[in-house]
Amino acid sequence: METADVAALKTSQVAALTTTQIANLGTSQIVALTSSQVAALTTNQLINGLTTNQLTVLETRDVAALKTSQLVALTSSQIAIVLGSSQIAGIGTSQVAALTTAQVASLGTAQIVALTTAQVRALTTNQLVNGLTSTQLQAIEATDVAALKSSQIAALSTTQIANLGTSQFAALTSSQIGALTVTQITGGLTTNQLSTMDATEVSAFKTSQVAALTTSQIAIVLRTSQIAGIGTSQIAALTTSQVASLDTAQVVALTTAQVRALTTNQLVNGLTTTQLQAIEATDVAVLKTSQIAALASSQIANLGTAQVVALTTTQVGALTASQIASGLTTAQVRAMEAADIAALRTSQIVALTTAQVAALTVTQIASGLTTAQVKAMEAADVAALGTTQLAALTAAQVPVLTLSQLAAMSTAQTYALKGMFLTTTQLAALTTAQVNSASTPLILDLNEDGKLSQSISSGVQFDLLATGDKIHTGWVASGDGLLVMDRNGDGTINDGGELFGSSVMLANGEKAADGYVALSEIDSNADGVISSADDHWSDLAVWVDGNSDGISQSGELRSLESLEIVQLDLNATRTAVVDAGNIVGLISSYQTTDGTSHEMADVWFATDKNSAIQAAPPTIAAAADLRANVGNMLQAISSFNTGQAAPDPNAFGTSLLPQLAPQASIAALLQQYDPNGNPFGPSQASQTVATNSLTNPPSLDAITKGMLATGS
Numbered sequence: 238m239e240t241a242d243v244a245a246l247k248t249s250q251v252a253a254l255t256t257t258q259i260a261n262l263g264t265s266q267i268v269a270l271t272s273s274q275v276a277a278l279t280t281n282q283l284i285n286g287l288t289t290n291q292l293t294v295l296e297t298r299d300v301a302a303l304k305t306s307q308l309v310a311l312t313s314s315q316i317a318i319v320l321g322s323s324q325i326a327g328i329g330t331s332q333v334a335a336l337t338t339a340q341v342a343s344l345g346t347a348q349i350v351a352l353t354t355a356q357v358r359a360l361t362t363n364q365l366v367n368g369l370t371s372t373q374l375q376a377i378e379a380t381d382v383a384a385l386k387s388s389q390i391a392a393l394s395t396t397q398i399a400n401l402g403t404s405q406f407a408a409l410t411s412s413q414i415g416a417l418t419v420t421q422i423t424g425g426l427t428t429n430q431l432s433t434m435d436a437t438e439v440s441a442f443k444t445s446q447v448a449a450l451t452t453s454q455i456a457i458v459l460r461t462s463q464i465a466g467i468g469t470s471q472i473a474a475l476t477t478s479q480v481a482s483l484d485t486a487q488v489v490a491l492t493t494a495q496v497r498a499l500t501t502n503q504l505v506n507g508l509t510t511t512q513l514q515a516i517e518a519t520d521v522a523v524l525k526t527s528q529i530a531a532l533a534s535s536q537i538a539n540l541g542t543a544q545v546v547a548l549t550t551t552q553v554g555a556l557t558a559s560q561i562a563s564g565l566t567t568a569q570v571r572a573m574e575a576a577d578i579a580a581l582r583t584s585q586i587v588a589l590t591t592a593q594v595a596a597l598t599v600t601q602i603a604s605g606l607t608t609a610q611v612k613a614m615e616a617a618d619v620a621a622l623g624t625t626q627l628a629a630l631t632a633a634q635v636p637v638l639t640l641s642q643l644a645a646m647s648t649a650q651t652y653a654l655k656g657m658f659l660t661t662t663q664l665a666a667l668t669t670a671q672v673n674s675a676s677t678p679l680i681l682d683l684n685e686d687g688k689l690s691q692s693i694s695s696g697v698q699f700d701l702l703a704t705g706d707k708i709h710t711g712w713v714a715s716g717d718g719l720l721v722m723d724r725n726g727d728g729t730i731n732d733g734g735e736l737f738g739s740s741v742m743l744a745n746g747e748k749a750a751d752g753y754v755a756l757s758e759i760d761s762n763a764d765g766v767i768s769s770a771d772d773h774w775s776d777l778a779v780w781v782d783g784n785s786d787g788i789s790q791s792g793e794l795r796s797l798e799s800l801e802i803v804q805l806d807l808n809a810t811r812t813a814v815v816d817a818g819n820i821v822g823l824i825s826s827y828q829t830t831d832g833t834s835h836e837m838a839d840v841w842f843a844t845d846k847n848s849a850i851q852a853a854p855p856t857i858a859a860a861a862d863l864r865a866n867v868g869n870m871l872q873a874i875s876s877f878n879t880g881q882a883a884p885d886p887n888a889f890g891t892s893l894l895p896q897l898a899p900q901a902s903i904a905a906l907l908q909q910y911d912p913n914g915n916p917f918g919p920s921q922a923s924q925t926v927a928t929n930s931l932t933n934p935p936s937l938d939a940i941t942k943g944m945l946a947t948g949s
Contacts, residue, residue: 240269248277259286264294272302280310292318301327305335313343320344322351330359341368346376357381362392371400379408387416398425407433411441419449431457436466444474452482459483461490469498480507485515496520501531510539518547526555537564542572550580558588567596578605583613591621599629608637616645624649678738679752681779681827682836683800684716689836691715691785692818693843699787700732701844703740711819711842712787718779718795720756720805720837730780730789738839752839753809753823760807767805777805804828805837818843 243266251274259282267287275295278287292315300319308328311319316336320328325348333356341364349369357377360369374397382405390413398421414434417426431454439458442450447467450458455475459467464487472495480503488508496516499508513536521544529552537560553573556565561581570593578601594614597606602622611634619642627650678701680689690711691697697712713719720737721730733740739748741755749755759773760766768774779795779802782788797803809823823839 238266240265244269244271244274246274248273252277252279252282254282254286256282256286260288260291262291264290267291267294268296270299272298275299276302276304276307278307280307283307284310284312284315287315289314289318293321295319295324297324297327300324301329303328303332305332308332309335309337309340311340313339316340317343317345317348320348322347325351326353326356328356330355333359334361334364336364336368338364338368342370342373344373346372349373349376350378352377352381354381354384358384358386358389360389362389365389366392366394366397369397371397375400375402375405377405379404383408383410383413385413387412391416391418391421393421393425395421395425399427399430401430403429403433406430409438411438414438414441415443415446417446419445422446422449422454423451426454428453428457434458434463436463439463440466440468440471442467442471444470447471448474448476448479450479452478455479455482456484456487459487461486464490465492465495467495469494472498473500473503475503475507477503477507481509481512483512485511488512488515489517491516491520493520493523497523497525497528499528501528504528505531505533505536508536510536514539514541514544516544518543522547522549522552524552526551529555530557530560532560532564534560534564538566538569540569542568545569545572546574548573548577550576553577554580554582554585556581556585558584561585561588561593562590565593567592570596571598571601573601573605575601575605579607579610581610583609586610586613587615589614589618591618594618595621595623595626597622597626599625602626602634603629603631606634608633612637612639614642616641620645620647620650622650677751677822677839677841678713678733678736679720679756680713680838680840681718681720681802682838683718683779683781684714685835686714686716687836688714688816689717689821689838690817690819690840690842693845694818695785697785697787701736701738701740701842703732703734705732707787709845710787711817711840711844712785713780713782713840714817715783715785716781718781718800720752721778721780721789721794722773722776723778723794728794730794736780751823753807753825756805757807765807767807768803801830802827803830806834809839816840 243262251270259278303319308316308319322345325344333352341360358381365374374393379402382401390409398417442458472491480499497520513532518541521540529548537556570589578597611630616639619638627646682689691714693709693711695712697710698707699710699712700707701710702708719730721735722737723730724735725731730736734742736752737749737755738752739750739755741749741752743749743755743758749758756767759771761772762770764770767777774797777797779797779800780789781793781795783793784790805827806825809825812821812824814821814824820841821838822841825837826834827837828834
């Protein structure tokens, strides 16, 4: 039959041909068959009639015309011929889905490559899993892999997953990655495949998938370039082993949101010390208080100073007592901001060790510690403070120091409280060894108003300590006078060394214990009074600083004769009278030409020795170091309320500070200690003549033991 005649056969005629007749058709006759005629072939004709040569010449349109039942009937060898790389694209998705696993397995790699995206997507789970070989699977083009349904991906075996090429794996969509099973992830994914994942793909992992990754896989998947791509829920899903497997670069790459998402278990049992140190300071600042509180003491101890500085006040407040006592290092304590120190609860302050307290900076103490915190400090911790630290305490902090804290201080520490304001109760609590003299001048009550001084708040500055530095100090009342001696003859009073007080240098090279001791040195006839019978009577003068500027000016220095003063009594009585925030410690009298006695007193001025406004020359500064203990009591007196009721002016020596009742004898103290806080020796006998003559009225016995000395 001619080819034209073959093409003219009805489909029923074609279907009626025997397998032998079919087999004897020439290739040109097979080519002449129409698509309808090919579709009319029975499965028997296809399987047992068509020869290999005939199958080879089937046109694409003819293959496309085959019914699914016909395709399914073809043997594997026939399929391999019929679905050649040029014909396979012609079959529909339903035909592809109809192929048996054996038929699918018979396809060559070229045929697999020839599959369209739609055809690949049409493959059934059974065809993929049980039909495709690893070689065939690797032959699927990357674009076709991306077209696979999530269910198809999830159906692949671990072996098939492992055999996906890197380009194929890289082509997987987020949905496909999200479809991977835990088994596929742990048993299928290779290192090379994981290394192709970008941040977007990594972010597609579900929390269960992330948790399934091995530590070696985590190290690859969460590279520094990808780690930022995973969500906070994924971070929180990491196991402690996975967290521990992260290197420092990966930890640094974590975003603040990711760090904040770390669970308590991950922080405490996952992060190593090295990893914790790698967390950026900005990330530390976003940790939740529950995270901070959960850290082990060893982890706290390994935080860098920059990380400690980054802690917020809320985070600092979340630290436990154990973390503070056993975790914080002294270097970390020093690094803390003043605001963070202020954020510590009193229980946290109590938890501080003595070493930690000793590490506090001046700024932390002055600007950080609250009064409640100061009060909460343990006595042993206060005792650990250096003198510089104590000197940094503010006027608000000093008054809240407890009696047990004061009792724990060394003498050097109490010296460091110069310029501060102890309360009367605190003053009463100081021990004999802690109390030393203040800076005291002798004052004459010229106007007889009973008020000898003015408050430190008046703003007077004077070199009271004779160090070359002016300091803020309490001062003589404008209507009264300071007993002075112009020792250098320059016509002016330069410093406390030219007053009569604890800044006067005695002949033995030591400082006077008080103004009366200084004055007694010029009692040349040793009669207990200073009068014209003594050698230096004419050198004495009274400085009436009428404008209260602390500068002796022309007309302010008055001679004793001009004031009709004829005698100064050295026999002083101890007292504890508060006068404008200063303490009148010793009282005697001076006599005028009319035979009347008037009040003369040694007054302990309140001073702020931290307010020096002029640097002292080296030689003076060296001397000042030896006088470092001067003024402790003087600063303390400022705490007294200047509005306190004045004592009975006729009861010199008996006006008492109510809070001082249980303390040791003032007189006994002054008689036993020199200006440097050391016991008097025989060489100072001449200096103690006047002191030994001081009386101590019975009414003072209960309050004047161990208190209010005036040595500097």
